[in-house]
Amino acid sequence: MMKRLFCLLCLALILNGCKNDNVEISNENSSVYYEIFVRSFYDTNDDGLGDLNGVRAKLDYLEELGVGGIWLMPIMPSTTYHKYDVKDYMDIDSEYGTLEDFKNLVTEAKTHHIDIIIDLVVNHTSAQHPWFLDARSHVLSDTCDQTKYCDYYHFTSERTSGSVPLGNKYYEAVFWDQMPDLNLDNPEVRNEIEKIVEFWLNLGVKGFRLDAATHYYEGNNEKNIEFLSWLNSVVKEKKADAYLVGEAWTNQQIVHDYYQSGIDSFFNFSLGTENGNIIKAIRKADGASLALSIEKNQKEILAMNEKGIDAPFLSNHDNARSFNYFSSDEQVKLAESIYLLLPGHPFIYYGEEIGLKGSGKDENKRLAFLWGEDEGKCLNPSGMDYASPSLYTLKEAQKDSNSLYHTILEVMQIRNQHDFLHARVTALDVGNSNIMLMKMENDEETFYVIHNLGKETITFEYEEFNEILHQLSPSSQKSTLKGQTLTIPSYASVVCK
Ligand SMILES: [Ca+2]
Ligand SMILES: [Ca+2]
Structure with missing residues (x-):
């Protein structure tokens, strides 16, 4: 029972943290x-x-x-x-x-x-690999005409870049002589x-x-x-x-x-x-x-x-x-x-x-x-x-x-609450280079992802903002949206609609 209560508490915290109640x-x-x-x-x-x-x-x-x-x-x-x-x-x-x-x-x-x-x-x-072991032995006995495996690799008579010697031939092995190409x-x-x-x-x-x-x-x-x-x-x-x-x-x-x-x-x-x-x-x-x-x-x-x-x-x-x-x-x-x-x-x-x-x-x-x-x-x-x-x-x-x-x-x-996989991105300029603002559109919704890469809290207005859906902040200071004006602390992230 204790365990169950604890889990419910965790879940409540998680949901609260995401500011999105009733979402599984x-x-x-x-x-x-x-x-x-x-x-x-x-x-x-x-x-x-x-x-x-x-x-x-x-x-x-x-x-x-x-x-x-x-x-x-x-x-x-x-x-x-x-x-x-x-x-x-x-x-x-x-x-x-x-x-x-x-x-x-x-x-x-x-x-x-x-x-x-x-x-x-x-x-x-x-x-x-058996293919190479076979090729190798045929190269060494000069009998490549008797196997198909010499042609599985790149044997040459002349040294090329990335090749290593084997008998009187060379084979391509760009990474390592134990990894024939x-x-x-x-x-x-x-x-x-x-x-x-x-x-x-x-x-x-x-x-x-x-x-x-x-x-x-x-x-x-x-x-x-x-x-x-x-x-x-x-x-x-x-x-x-x-x-x-x-x-x-x-x-x-x-x-x-x-x-x-x-x-x-x-x-x-x-x-x-x-x-x-x-x-x-x-x-x-x-x-x-x-x-x-x-x-x-x-x-x-x-x-x-x-x-x-x-x-x-x-x-x-x-x-x-x-x-x-x-x-x-x-x-x-x-x-x-x-x-x-x-x-x-x-x-x-x-x-x-x-x-x-x-x-x-x-x-x-x-x-x-x-x-x-x-x-x-x-x-x-x-x-x-x-x-x-x-x-x-x-x-x-x-x-x-x-x-x-x-x-x-x-x-x-x-x-995982949004279709990020198929989102199409538009970069938006808010006149402050610290801010990374991306409009994301998929078939179901349009949302905005905002990050503050600067060391100071930044306040700016963007006319399409309606509501903060989720936010993350490394400090105790939270992001706020008043009207269309967003205040976002240093190194914080916000998802808005
Ligand atoms: Ca083991
Ligand atoms: Ca190769």
Whole structure:
């Protein structure tokens, strides 16, 4: 009974916090994905390595957080801790569990309204993949005419940039000699990829995160777009509502071109990461320019693909943790509320909600989630050298109502009450560059998202404001609307209609 009362109290607080009584807050329409490095998330068999059953064990947690999808970093058999070198595209790495575990995860995720997308790494395989092992032995015995697998890769007689020697030949391996690049021009390779995507779609995945999309054909964007178009048709033919998000880690103009492929989303690297527009805008207190860049970006995406969807994020497994970007807690919270209240599919990187830290070596960016209890605890990747990984554990963060965790939870609850996914953005100028004001329109409603990136409270008038729907403030000072005049404290956010 006590527990029940406590829960009701929590719910009342949450609803009150959102200033929207009688609204059931659910993740059912959430368009926010949560990126998980399975190895560092939650361990269920006490070997210190997170596993698929661990992800399943935390579906309640993720549903409560308000996410609607999970991106699982590579889960297929591999030789490395990160598993971006795949040895077998149709199985689960034994460190993470079994195909049975995967099926259970997908089934249970559905009951939590959570979709699963998995990392699809087809620029290269592992050098231990049977295709490459076969090719390798035929290259070494100069009998490539007796196998089809030499043509799965790029063997050359001359050294090229990104190639490594093997016998008297070279093979393309742009990332690492243990990651040979596939020959994506070979119809047999494309046929294999088709079988792989079919295999996972049949297991119930919503779609795929496409690793290294700018490297498919090194330095050839035109061919990359052609390959992505092909992959998009292959997937959508099998599952019309599949979701595909590409990693095209390059400048924004090129990313816009990639949208021609029909791939739903590409990660917005210009916006996120340590050098991205959100961080720059907060440092310069320039919300007006940020709003303009959001509007412009969306227009350019839609010009290339009318169904294109942005995929904003702050950080991921290849970048310094976003908590490292700022000196003040208020700025971190503001960054979260800026990107989590944008159109599209925002991606939270696991641990972001507890202020997990890490920069420098890749291992440091992929540290164990800190649940604050022994149960489920994972070992950090070996080789990491980051001293103090987190401000707090989840347990501590949940107890502290001022924690980043609570800010993110609140932002997610706000987001999930509106159709942010399909909102069209117009940047509005209020004559103060600290203010980021975006008009958002979807088929059902028009609303306004306002952030104050400045250090002072700002008061301004905007004729279309009627009512504050939701607000967030890092201080005890609240935003107010009198008539059409809004007063918004430093680093606060407001959603108005
Ligand atoms: Ca384990
Ligand atoms: Ca390649």
